[in-house]
Structures are given as structure tokens and as C-alpha cells.
Amino acid sequence: MKKSVKEALKDSLMIMPGYIVLGIGFGVLMKSKGFGLLHSFLMAVFIYAGSMQYVGVELLALPAGYLNVFLMTLTVNIRHLFYGIGMLSRYKALKRHKIYDIFALTDETFSVVCSKNMKGLNREDYYFFLSLFDHLYWITGCVLGSILGNILPVDLTGIEFSMTVLFLVIVIDQWEKNKDHLPVILSFAISIACLAYFGRDKFLMPCMVLIIAMLFVLRKIRGVLHE
Amino acid sequence: MNSYVLIAVMALTTIAIRFAPFLLFSKKTPPFILYLGSVLPYCTMAMLVVFCFRDTDTSSLYSCMPEILAGIYAILLQKWRHSSSLTIVSATVLYMLLVQRVYR
Numbered sequence: 001m002k003k004s005v006k007e008a009l010k011d012s013l014m015i016m017p018g019y020i021v022l023g024i025g026f027g028v029l030m031k032s033k034g035f036g037l038l039h040s041f042l043m044a045v046f047i048y049a050g051s052m053q054y055v056g057v058e059l060l061a062l063p064a065g066y067l068n069v070f071l072m073t074l075t076v077n078i079r080h081l082f083y084g085i086g087m088l089s090r091y092k093a094l095k096r097h098k099i100y101d102i103f104a105l106t107d108e109t110f111s112v113v114c115s116k117n118m119k120g121l122n123r124e125d126y127y128f129f130l131s132l133f134d135h136l137y138w139i140t141g142c143v144l145g146s147i148l149g150n151i152l153p154v155d156l157t158g159i160e161f162s163m164t165v166l167f168l169v170i171v172i173d174q175w176e177k178n179k180d181h182l183p184v185i186l187s188f189a190i191s192i193a194c195l196a197y198f199g200r201d202k203f204l205m206p207c208m209v210l211i212i213a214m215l216f217v218l219r220k221i222r223g224v225l226h227e
Numbered sequence: 228m229n230s231y232v233l234i235a236v237m238a239l240t241t242i243a244i245r246f247a248p249f250l251l252f253s254k255k256t257p258p259f260i261l262y263l264g265s266v267l268p269y270c271t272m273a274m275l276v277v278f279c280f281r282d283t284d285t286s287s288l289y290s291c292m293p294e295i296l297a298g299i300y301a302i303l304l305q306k307w308r309h310s311s312s313l314t315i316v317s318a319t320v321l322y323m324l325l326v327q328r329v330y331r
Binding site for chain 1: 229230231232233234235236237238240241242244245246247248249252253256259260261262263264265266267268269270271272273274275276277278279280281282293297298301302305306309311312314315316318319322323325326327
């Protein structure tokens, strides 16, 4: 128990600065649109998805219609389907906290969990405490931002890059651990092509479809080559 | 009141997406989904990295220099030291200096 919790705390520290600061940014933005502590807190606890919450501020401010809000959430968060599929084998057999672990599977928690070497660790404790610590950082950030409003003395422009670096670091580590690089190279190519062609707001959905299609074809071709 | 309903719509939709794979495939998992489960974590990270660069201004080389420089720095440092925390903190500070002081 102790070792797994310690390890979860250690790994969660990579996520903490980004979550606290991006959370503060969210709280400040909410405040500037006239939404106070309770709104920010509820969104941090129950939505718990960074980019969606930022989009959500605009949707609340409009305010947008229910159907539009639903479709927007679907578009922004559909990538989470991939995380669930990637975690099926790891999360399926959990006895305790399974519901919470699935609920709290964000981009960042996923990226840490999916590349973690679990040797000597208690899965139940590690997954749960990593998810919980990350969630608490995020809630703390959102609440702080809402309380502080615009009185922060330091310019935090560019802090969001910490999440980019986190993902880059994980890709590099995965690259070194895996022998088969073709799927990830093709995924990069597809993602860049989709971003260029469909634009920033619409590229995720076609990108996911194409990645699945690519993996399907790759498996077929390799299956044939194997026989 | 309306804003609380909108928050609930966002929360429930997000929760539904997060639970969908487990509800659909938990009992018996088709072989193709099992295969996806083994390769997707790796492929998804590639998509996520590109997703993070979606707001990069690519209209000129100058405008995307902070991303290029800090990105290359992060890759090289990680390859060299293999310390994730060191890479994340120092590359972020470098990027912040670049966007705030150098390439304004």
C-alpha cells in the first residue's frame, strides 16, 4: 500500500504544476465572465476535463443551447474513447475504485498510467491515488483561480506548454521501450495531415477514424505476411 | 439555473464517453478491440502531441519558433537525461521565456 501510494504521489508531481496553473487560468476566465466559485468548483469536480472546461466557459457565457453543448462536448472529448479502449485490460479487473478510476481518466492521467511499469506495485492503490491526486490538483487550481480572480502578480503566459512536454516525454519513453514504431509514425502523419486539412476544431474525429482504419489495414497486411 | 443544467450536460456527456468502452467491451472483448487496446495507447500519444500544437501559429517560421525551439530542447534533454520532471519544468520555463520575452 505505502509504496504504491508514494509512487503515485511521485508520478502525480509531474502533472501538478500544469494542473494547478491551468486550473487557475480556468477559474480566472470563469470569473471574468461572471461565474463564481460554485460554478468553477462543480465543473472541476464533475467535468474534470481541461480543454472542455475552457470551451465550457464560452458555452455558459453565451449561453448555448442544450443540443449544441452536447455536440460540442462530444467533439472535444471524443478522444477519451481511445483512453478507455487502451485501459480496458488494465482497468477491467479492478475490484475497488474502478468507477472512480474510469471517471477520472484524463489525458494526463492516461498518459502516465499507459506507460507505467507496474512491477512491484499494487494496481488498485496506484491507479486510484494517481487519479485522486491529479483530480485534487485540478480542483485546487480551479478554486484558487476563482478566488484570486485577476490579481495574480506573475505573467503565466505559456505555462500550458508543460502539458505538451509531458506528452512529448511519454512518446519518447514509449519509443524507446517499443520495437515496433510503424503504428506511431503513421499516427503522427495522420494527425498532422488531419490538423492541416480539417483545422484545429474539427480534426480529432476524422483523425481517430483514420488511425483505427490504419491499424486495421496494418494488422491485415501483417497477418497476411505472417502466413 | 440554466448554467447548472449546461454544466450537467457537459459532465454527463464526458462521463458517458469515458465509460462507453468499458460498458461496451467489458463482458467479451472482440479480438480487434483487444488489438486496439494494445497499440492505441502508443498511437494516441502521437495524436495528443499534435493536438497540443493545434494553436501554434504556422503562418511564418518566426511565429512558431518558441514551439520549435522548446520542443527540440525537450526531446534532446529527455533523450540525454531521461528525467521527466527535469524536462517538463525546464522546457516549460524556456517556452515561457521565449513567448514572453523573445518572440512577442
